[in-house]
């Protein structure tokens with residue numbers, strides 16, 4: 001069963017064709033990592049799949065065309081964490097995370113106790129609760145990223161899409177992110193993330209390997225064909241090693 005599937009004929013930005021002929025099925029209840037070299041089209045793909053940019057073709061969320069979903073219902077079904085998100089600098093971290101609860105609230109209604117509980121739980125999960133009174137603009141890059149991750153978690157959507165969620169995170173907080181993803185997937189949620197950190201991506205259930213605006217391969221990191229595709233798109237410049245049962249990718253000079 002797919003949480004999200006697409007048949008994208010073309011995605012163009014400002015008159016330039018960025019993606020072409022992409023057909024994907026992203027399995028429900030699994031973690032899929034999208035990888036590939038700079039400029040491959042990973043962020044553009046994720047944004048098209050979330051309906052944030054126009055596309056030629058079709059995207060199905062839970063087997064229903066994305067654009068047929070009522071906006072609020074779709075916002076409850078699909079949570080999004082973008083790359084280098086700006087805005088809301090003067091809001092407190094708590095209020096930023098509360099924005100994740102908007103799809104659950106009636107127009108102009110005050111947040112409910114369930115909204116408060118969801119915000120607190122998400123901020124505790126990303127260890128950002130201590131900064132709840134701080135303004136977003138005063139936080140470091142990594143602290144800010146944890147608040148924005150909490151906002152995405154607070155939506156409590158069955159599908160979580162994240163573009164470079166590990167940006168600015170130090171190794172312990174990368175490990176915490178991985179633990180959060182595993183907890184979500186164990187609870188039946190679906191996670192799709194663009195990742196540059198190949199050692200983390202190789203722990204995903206599925207990899208989508210991209211190059212030059214196309215999907216080159218989709219499969220488990222355990223499959224040799226997936227690792228061959230990685231080598232191909234990264235110009236055979238990886239050393240892929242299995243250490244303690246875990247695939248690692250080192251840059252090769």
Ligand SMILES: Nc1ncnc2c1ncn2[C@@H]1O[C@H](COP(=O)(O)OP(=O)(O)OP(=O)(O)O)[C@@H](O)[C@H]1O
Nearest residue numbers: 013014016018036037038039040041042043044045
């Ligand atoms: N608004 C735009 N107008 C024209 N071209 C764009 C626009 N946005 C992105 N592109 C181009 O589209 C291509 C894909 O960009 P995208 O950000 O999706 O790649 P990516 O795989 O996420 O890259 P990276 O790993 O460097 O973050 C790049 O060549 C980029 O320069």
